[in-house]
Amino acid sequence: MSKKIDQSWLNESATFTRPVIREIQRAASEGIYDIRGFGAKRSIPTFDDLLFLGASVSRYPLEGYREKCDTRVTLGTRFAKKPIEISTPITIAGMSFGALSAQAKEALGRGATEVGTSTTTGDGGMTPEERQHSKILVYQYLPSRYGMNPDDLRKADAIEVVVGQGAKPGGGGMLLGQKISERVAQMRDLPQGIDQRSACRHPDWTGPDDLEIKIQELREITDWQVPIYVKVGATRTFFDVQLAVKAGADVVVVDGMQGGTAATQEVFIEHVGIPTLPATRLAVEALKGIDMHRKVQLIVSGGIRTGADVAKALAMGADAVSIGTAALIAMGDNSPEFENEYNELGTSAGYYDDYQDGKDPSGISTQDPELGRRLDPELAGRRVANYLRCLTLETQTLARAAGKTDVHNLEPEDMVALTIEASAMAKVPLAGTDWIPGVTHKF
Amino acid sequence: MNTFDLANESVRQLNQTLHSNQCKDAEIAVINPGGKHSIAVGAMVNCQVNIDGHVGYYCAGMNQQADIVINGNAGPGLAENMMSGTVRVKGNASQYCAATAHGGLLVVEGDAAARCGISMKGIDIVVQGSIGHMSAFMAQTGRLVVFGDAGDALGDSIYEARIYLQGQPKSLGSDCIEKPMNDEHKQELGELLARANSTGVDISNFRRYGSARELYNFKVDNLSAY
Ligand SMILES: Cc1cc2nc3c(=O)[nH]c(=O)nc-3n(C[C@H](O)[C@H](O)[C@H](O)COP(=O)(O)O)c2cc1C
Numbered sequence: 213m214s215k216k217i218d219q220s221w222l223n224e225s226a227t228f229t230r231p232v233i234r235e236i237q238r239a240a241s242e243g244i245y246d247i248r249g250f251g252a253k254r255s256i257p258t259f260d261d262l263l264f265l266g267a268s269v270s271r272y273p274l275e276g277y278r279e280k281c282d283t284r285v286t287l288g289t290r291f292a293k294k295p296i297e298i299s300t301p302i303t304i305a306g307m308s309f310g311a312l313s314a315q316a317k318e319a320l321g322r323g324a325t326e327v328g329t330s331t332t333t334g335d336g337g338m339t340p341e342e343r344q345h346s347k348i349l350v351y352q353y354l355p356s357r358y359g360m361n362p363d364d365l366r367k368a369d370a371i372e373v374v375v376g377q378g379a380k381p382g383g384g385g386m387l388l389g390q391k392i393s394e395r396v397a398q399m400r401d402l403p404q405g406i407d408q409r410s411a412c413r414h415p416d417w418t419g420p421d422d423l424e425i426k427i428q429e430l431r432e433i434t435d436w437q438v439p440i441y442v443k444v445g446a447t448r449t450f451f452d453v454q455l456a457v458k459a460g461a462d463v464v465v466v467d468g469m470q471g472g473t474a475a476t477q478e479v480f481i482e483h484v485g486i487p488t489l490p491a492t493r494l495a496v497e498a499l500k501g502i503d504m505h506r507k508v509q510l511i512v513s514g515g516i517r518t519g520a521d522v523a524k525a526l527a528m529g530a531d532a533v534s535i536g537t538a539a540l541i542a543m544g545d546n547s548p549e550f551e552n553e554y555n556e557l558g559t560s561a562g563y564y565d566d567y568q569d570g571k572d573p574s575g576i577s578t579q580d581p582e583l584g585r586r587l588d589p590e591l592a593g594r595r596v597a598n599y600l601r602c603l604t605l606e607t608q609t610l611a612r613a614a615g616k617t618d619v620h621n622l623e624p625e626d627m628v629a630l631t632i633e634a635s636a637m638a639k640v641p642l643a644g645t646d647w648i649p650g651v652t653h654k655f
Numbered sequence: 656m657n658t659f660d661l662a663n664e665s666v667r668q669l670n671q672t673l674h675s676n677q678c679k680d681a682e683i684a685v686i687n688p689g690g691k692h693s694i695a696v697g698a699m700v701n702c703q704v705n706i707d708g709h710v711g712y713y714c715a716g717m718n719q720q721a722d723i724v725i726n727g728n729a730g731p732g733l734a735e736n737m738m739s740g741t742v743r744v745k746g747n748a749s750q751y752c753a754a755t756a757h758g759g760l761l762v763v764e765g766d767a768a769a770r771c772g773i774s775m776k777g778i779d780i781v782v783q784g785s786i787g788h789m790s791a792f793m794a795q796t797g798r799l800v801v802f803g804d805a806g807d808a809l810g811d812s813i814y815e816a817r818i819y820l821q822g823q824p825k826s827l828g829s830d831c832i833e834k835p836m837n838d839e840h841k842q843e844l845g846e847l848l849a850r851a852n853s854t855g856v857d858i859s860n861f862r863r864y865g866s867a868r869e870l871y872n873f874k875v876d877n878l879s880a881y
Contacts, residue, residue: 244873357755357774360736362697362717389872401757401776401795402814406871409812411793415773416713416732416754425692429713429732432670433697 235478246478247386249311249567249577251379251515251537252470256487258515259524261634262627263643266613274612281608282618285532287330287509288370288439288462291431295439295462296348296370299328300604301532301619302522304539304596305467305513306352306372306443308334310387310396310408311474311567312540313584314341315592316576319543321346322589323596327604332372332534335385335410337399338364345593350441353430356385356410358400362433370463371430372441373423375414375452378471378488378514380480381445385410387475391570393579423459431460441465446491446514447484453498457508465534466495468514472537474577475568488514488525490637496529505529519606526607527622528638542599543592544574662687666694673698673721690730695723698740715742718759734761737778750787753780756797762851769806772799775816781851791818792828800847802856810864814871818864819844821856830870834863 224230238246267273274281288295304324309317311334318341324331330348337359343349351368353360365371376382387396387408397404417426427440442456443465456464468488473481492512499505512525513534525533537545544550548561553573557566567577575587611619614626628643629635635642636649657678659669669685672678673695685706688694692711695704698721706714709727718737725733728746737756747765754770756778763771763780769787772780777797785803792808794816804822811828817840818831827833844858 357736357776360755361738361757362699362719362736365717403871406814407873409793411774415770415792416735416751422712422731425712429693429696429716432666432693433717435671435674436667 247388247475247568248478248481248565249472249474249476250481250565251472252482253565254482256470257489257631257633257637258470258487259489259521261489261630262524262638262640263630264520264523264527264610264614264626265628267615271615273615274617276609276612279612280617281612282620283604283608285509285620287511287532288441290439290462290508291436291460292370292439292462293435293437294369296330298330298348298532300600301526301530301607302516302600302603303329303350303511303532303534304331305472305534305536306332306334306350306374307536307540308336308385308387308474309339309342310334310336310358310391310400310579311577313575313578313587314339314395315584315587315589316540316543317342318345318589319587319592320539320596321349322593323539323542323600324348326593326597327600329600330369333368335387336396337361338367339399343367345589352443354385354410355412355414356400356408357415358408358410365430366434368434368438370439370441371434372443372465373427373430373461374443375423375456376443376445376447376467377473378445378467378469378485379473380476381447381469381485382412383476383480383484384412385475386568388568388570391568391579393581396579420455420459423455427460439463441511443467445469445471445484446486446488449486449491449494450498450501453495453510454502457499457502457504461508463509463511464495464499465511465513466491467534468492468512471514472540473567487637488512488516489634492525492528492530493638499529506531519603519608520610522603522607523610523619523622524627526611526619527626528624531620538599539596540576542595543576544587544595545572545576547574550574657681658684658686660686661689661691661694666691669694670696673700673702673704676700678702688727692730695721698723701740709746718742728765733763734759734778737761747784748782753778756780758797760850762853766803772797772816775799779847779850781847781853783853785822788825789828791816791831794818798843798847800844800851800861802853810866812870813864813866815866817843819847819861820864821860821862824864827864830867831864832867834865836861836863 325347332350350370354374439462441463442461444452446468469485509531511532512530550573572578679700682703688708690711696716701720704723711730713732715734720740725744729748731749733752734742735754737759739759741760743762748763748767750768751770755774757776763782766784771786771790775794775797781800788806791810795814800819805824808828809824810831
């Protein structure tokens with residue numbers, strides 16, 4: 213029998229919090245870093261730290277349901293003969309078959325197609341299911357080149373050269389052996405059941421001058437038909453964006469440090485890169501600096517959850533956003549309906565992040581055929597579509613309130629910052645002041 | 656025979672032709688390549704392409720079915736991600752030739768620089784000279800035959816690809832070991848040499864290298880090898 217203790221004596225350290233203590237104990241017992249999925253969990257400045265001003269005497273709003281507020285966007289207008297037209301500025305980010313089940317990939321394709329937007333392959337190649345169910349499919353060109361082949365390249369509606377990812381700029385991928393089913397192994401030309409390391413840099417080019425030649429090769433192979441995106445993790449964003457444009461990108465994708473992943477070292481997820489908020493501003497400044505804003509389109513991602521996030525990203529100058537984690541949640545990831553099974557795995561709905569493990573009870577981040585069958589691609593696709601519609605409506609609501617007939621007419625002047633940090637990062641004034649740290653000085 | 660003079664015609668025109676059925680079974684001559692990049696990339700049908708001179712980056716990239724001969728030297732990324740067909744370079748090849756290539760045959764009559772066959776996924780490569788460092792890095796499947804020597808860290812983190820080397824490796828990479836040459840391997844090597852039209856070498860001089868398969872699943876005790 214343990215003695216009853218007086219709770220008021222328990223004073224938790226702000227340095228050695230309970231999760232920190234738990235992690236030291238885990239490291240001491242296992243001797244290896246923690247690998248997990250999901251994105252950064254620490255608190256960072258986000259779009260939540262910005263507010264819209266809405267209408268006022270000098271700015272009149274549009275009628276909520278009556279007056280038109282356009283959401284369409286065309287991606288890849290610079291060089292491609294066939295740019296991509298999407299009806300909502302929210303796309304589905306690249307998530308690999310391997311990390312996700314075939315059912316989940318199909319569902320993402322169905323959902324995106326239903327609302328007229330694009331979805332993206334991932335590390336591991338293109339599956340026939342996702343091609344079939346995705347009207348607009350972006351094909352990722354990754355360092356591992358797993359499953360890369362010219363036939364699929366020509367089937368793609370756009371090509372995304374992945375230089376990095378927000379969760380791990382400078383890190384390669386890892387698909388642990390337990391997720392390497394026969395089909396995944398075959399697509400990647402590797403034996404079943406072994407850990408698959410994805411390289412952290414491309415095998416046949418290094419640096420911006422090579423990238424330019426590589427992009428030219430991809431265009432030659434695809435006869436200059438489809439747009440070529442370059443995706444970077446948010447780090448030295450200003451320079452990366454300008455270099456990607458110089459290398460010939462039609463579209464630049466910037467993924468903030470809080471962006472999701474299927475399997476990355478915790479230390480990487482939490483400690484490398486810059487948040488989506490400052491990255492968005494830097495990317496727009498970079499494009500404007502070379503007169504390429506709106507000529508090369510900008511997609512930002514990393515922690516996009518609501519229409520408010522979408523509207524704020526657009527107001528800062530992005531052309532579109534991309535979502536990963538939120539789309540998984542929309543399909544059923546972390547749903548309370550699996551609470552008992554989450555408990556079996558030592559976790560709880562709302563906390564599950566072991567996408568690397570392959571035991572996902574929702575059937576999303578798994579290659580176990582039994583678990584995969586639990587996800588009905590039609591139903592999950594419907595949920596993705598509903599969620600995307602909801603985000604679009606929310607974005608329009610905010611844009612109409614600011615009097616915009618197109619969501620892309622939102623601008624930084626429509627916003628203020630709640631914190632000094634966000635004000636400095638987004639370069640919009642602190643609410644109630646005309647002060648932007650580092651830009652204007654009032655004494 | 657179709658001739659493309661790249662001093663006057665563009666690489667675009669050449670590649671567009673290679674992507675159409677009109678060049679099926681045709682013979683295409685390319686002259687004055689002038690070290691240009693992306694020459695004869697994404698070829699899709701059975702045809703013979705003879706390039707007279709030196710080529711830049713990514714020549715014959717993602718080749719399918721075509722037989723491409725380069726009468727000169729090749730820049731970086733020759734035959735990258737090739738799927739099928741053959742590519743033969745009479746001179747030397749620069750870095751990462753046959754990177755991630757899935758199939759077909761690449762013959763380098765001279766030397767190949769660093770990272771030859773990096774991440775190869777099924778292609779067969781025959782280098783009649785020597786190869787540079789980090790060759791066959793993370794090589795997944797396929798065969799790499801080398802008449803000369805190999806630079807540092809040959810076959811680092813190799814998976815199921817097989818390396819046949821006549822000369823000496825400067826060093827072997829992590830998890831790459833020498834393996835016995837059984838009859839099966841001698842026969843395989845003989846077939847590869849025949850396919851490459853390589854004569855004048857004695858199969859019994861070759862040694863085989865491949866994966867020790869110790870790093871296939873992460874074990875903390877192997878930490879120093881990662
Ligand atoms: C399960 C999962 C798998 C992913 N796989 C890839 C991938 O194969 N290639 C890639 O570039 N990014 C990959 N990502 C990152 C996403 O493309 C995207 O950058 C990120 O999810 C955006 O952040 P968000 O999750 O907060 O929306 C993956 C993300 C998740 C959650």
